[in-house]
Amino acid sequence: MPAPRTAVADPTLTRPDWTRGSPRDPARLWLDKNENWDPELNRVVAEVMRALPAEAYCTYPESAQLYAKLAAWAGVEPGNLMLAAGSDGVIRSVFEAYVEPGDTVIHTVPTFAMYSVYSRMYGARVVGIEYERGSDGPVLAIDRLLTAIRTEGPKLVCLPNPDSPTGTVVPPEQLESIIAAAGEAGALMLVDEAYHPFHPDSVVPAIARYPHLVVCRSTGKAWGMAGIRIGYGVASPEVAKILHKVRPMYEVGAVAVHAFEAMLDHADAMRASVARLEAGKALFLAEMETLGFKVLKGAGNFCHVAFGAHAAAIHARLDGRVMYRKDFAEPCLAGYSRFSAATPELFAPVIALIRAAIQGNRP
Amino acid sequence: MPAPRTAVADPTLTRPDWTRGSPRDPARLWLDKNENWDPELNRVVAEVMRALPAEAYCTYPESAQLYAKLAAWAGVEPGNLMLAAGSDGVIRSVFEAYVEPGDTVIHTVPTFAMYSVYSRMYGARVVGIEYERGSDGPVLAIDRLLTAIRTEGPKLVCLPNPDSPTGTVVPPEQLESIIAAAGEAGALMLVDEAYHPFHPDSVVPAIARYPHLVVCRSTGKAWGMAGIRIGYGVASPEVAKILHKVRPMYEVGAVAVHAFEAMLDHADAMRASVARLEAGKALFLAEMETLGFKVLKGAGNFCHVAFGAHAAAIHARLDGRVMYRKDFAEPCLAGYSRFSAATPELFAPVIALIRAAIQGNRP
Numbered sequence: 211m212p213a214p215r216t217a218v219a220d221p222t223l224t225r226p227d228w229t230r231g232s233p234r235d236p237a238r239l240w241l242d243k244n245e246n247w248d249p250e251l252n253r254v255v256a257e258v259m260r261a262l263p264a265e266a267y268c269t270y271p272e273s274a275q276l277y278a279k280l281a282a283w284a285g286v287e288p289g290n291l292m293l294a295a296g297s298d299g300v301i302r303s304v305f306e307a308y309v310e311p312g313d314t315v316i317h318t319v320p321t322f323a324m325y326s327v328y329s330r331m332y333g334a335r336v337v338g339i340e341y342e343r344g345s346d347g348p349v350l351a352i353d354r355l356l357t358a359i360r361t362e363g364p365k366l367v368c369l370p371n372p373d374s375p376t377g378t379v380v381p382p383e384q385l386e387s388i389i390a391a392a393g394e395a396g397a398l399m400l401v402d403e404a405y406h407p408f409h410p411d412s413v414v415p416a417i418a419r420y421p422h423l424v425v426c427r428s429t430g431k432a433w434g435m436a437g438i439r440i441g442y443g444v445a446s447p448e449v450a451k452i453l454h455k456v457r458p459m460y461e462v463g464a465v466a467v468h469a470f471e472a473m474l475d476h477a478d479a480m481r482a483s484v485a486r487l488e489a490g491k492a493l494f495l496a497e498m499e500t501l502g503f504k505v506l507k508g509a510g511n512f513c514h515v516a517f518g519a520h521a522a523a524i525h526a527r528l529d530g531r532v533m534y535r536k537d538f539a540e541p542c543l544a545g546y547s548r549f550s551a552a553t554p555e556l557f558a559p560v561i562a563l564i565r566a567a568i569q570g571n572r573p
Numbered sequence: 574m575p576a577p578r579t580a581v582a583d584p585t586l587t588r589p590d591w592t593r594g595s596p597r598d599p600a601r602l603w604l605d606k607n608e609n610w611d612p613e614l615n616r617v618v619a620e621v622m623r624a625l626p627a628e629a630y631c632t633y634p635e636s637a638q639l640y641a642k643l644a645a646w647a648g649v650e651p652g653n654l655m656l657a658a659g660s661d662g663v664i665r666s667v668f669e670a671y672v673e674p675g676d677t678v679i680h681t682v683p684t685f686a687m688y689s690v691y692s693r694m695y696g697a698r699v700v701g702i703e704y705e706r707g708s709d710g711p712v713l714a715i716d717r718l719l720t721a722i723r724t725e726g727p728k729l730v731c732l733p734n735p736d737s738p739t740g741t742v743v744p745p746e747q748l749e750s751i752i753a754a755a756g757e758a759g760a761l762m763l764v765d766e767a768y769h770p771f772h773p774d775s776v777v778p779a780i781a782r783y784p785h786l787v788v789c790r791s792t793g794k795a796w797g798m799a800g801i802r803i804g805y806g807v808a809s810p811e812v813a814k815i816l817h818k819v820r821p822m823y824e825v826g827a828v829a830v831h832a833f834e835a836m837l838d839h840a841d842a843m844r845a846s847v848a849r850l851e852a853g854k855a856l857f858l859a860e861m862e863t864l865g866f867k868v869l870k871g872a873g874n875f876c877h878v879a880f881g882a883h884a885a886a887i888h889a890r891l892d893g894r895v896m897y898r899k900d901f902a903e904p905c906l907a908g909y910s911r912f913s914a915a916t917p918e919l920f921a922p923v924i925a926l927i928r929a930a931i932q933g934n935r936p
Binding site for chain 1: 574575576577579580581584586587588591592593594595596597599603606608609610614615616618619622623625626627628629630631632633634635636637638640641651652654655656658659661662665669670671672673676686687694728753756757759760761783784785793797798799800801802809811812815817818819820821822823824825826827828829831
């Protein structure tokens, strides 16, 4: 009696082994996942979490109040919103509600890993638009993207803005032309604003004009709430209603609902944290440029440094102390290493280690 | 530029309006959703939540340690497990990984609402096995279920044990014959043990013998962690691997991972809470029988009372004070009202209100 055949569109899809991995070593600096480790914001989140009403732990959620509060904060109506387990939950719902086997999905390459995973999970044909390598970092050929939208018959076009790991943004006018082209092609357009408001521009106000537009946002970056796992999508009421059709029993739990509701009263703390992380990033990049390294500032809560001939020495010195994404293999970022944004205080020892590595590396 | 057509198999599927609802009024007793409001267990969960390490709030999860600890607790291997956002998350993954449009799903009627929702979402034909009305409550005709499994060509057979809202259980030998029949029919068999260990029997040990068996469990009932939204599935390594293929970016967040890991050290507090709720249920039902009402003890953390001619007076008296599920319409439970299990202390005012209603109702 074997188990039946799976219905997963691409059964060769593999995912990371869930039985491996170890807890975070608090002695290390974790700058590899674009989390927000700002101690001041973390203190605010901790206070909110420790002040949760006791019933938050033992009850199923009542979310309408959060929907109303979040709608006011985002400048939309509750009927435009969908809460989910992270912005990833919104992305997945978009695939689930709109993508059938054989449909075409257009997304950038490289980008957030789940666009490729969900495309395979739901049996989509992917048209990947690869970033080109420019002298100042990855470049998206907007004309190629527009041509693909017009000629490939996509069901879904996905564009994180800023994109990750490239850190690139599409300027507002061009972004609007991409959204419009997707609509004309009969596609749903997903703009992933996970890094909002590190990059303050948003297409949320365009929701009113484009019924085929979905925007997703995370609380894992600016809000410092990655562990609470709550994100949201914004869409026309028509699309929001369809995304809600595929929601689980509850989109998110009562703890997440209470926590996000309380955190919306601390949007100033979130913005102050964004400012601290921007300051830390600016300091780090200025130091790296002083050391002669090419850097990419990027528009998300992360940045890139090309360590060049010092790469091996620096990686060795940071090993076991600082976690970061080493030397991308993708042509558009080849030779660059990525660091999540941190406060100036958190970056100070990283800078010191890099300086020490260079000195030790001199002939 | 309208939005494209949805890929949802049954686009007529509707879900509750997310913009409506209000926060729980703490002055009421919430006995309508089978949550665990035991104050003593709630205090343990609150302590665990308030002692979470600060990085639980701002990080993406590392779950391998919880998988190992949970596996030891459940008597299986980490490779048998899948964490999810509640047992509902496991159920959904089973549908997603195995059910294609046109497939047949067999489930009991009435049962947990999401079996019907997911069947429509994934385009399944449902063969519903209706509970019959017996003198001692709903009765599942096992022979009809077995015949359906053998003749309807199911891809998936779903059976909560205990079932909800009926509170019924299938005895171990018959349950094994159902599991075996599903396997012989080439179906996946999902046994939903959301109410474990209110009902202490489990088919988890049978996983080793039945590669087509999946068991899901909740932490929302016995563990008092409904708000934290973490459940798990147990299956053969082969099926677990397939369920993991359709998992989101992260199955659950770091807060939930840390909380459940810590709570596993308090399994004694969970068991003590189950005992308190069983005592409360026994007290409540004994009082109801004293008052002359027919009761159904059931095997989950809930029970049923048929208020008969006093129903209207009792509902009026409890209105706005006690939330519960009034007068089922389904034939097998017609006339019964359902109350979640609570401690003797929490049930005392409910009993007093019911007594008062009856006295007020006397001619």
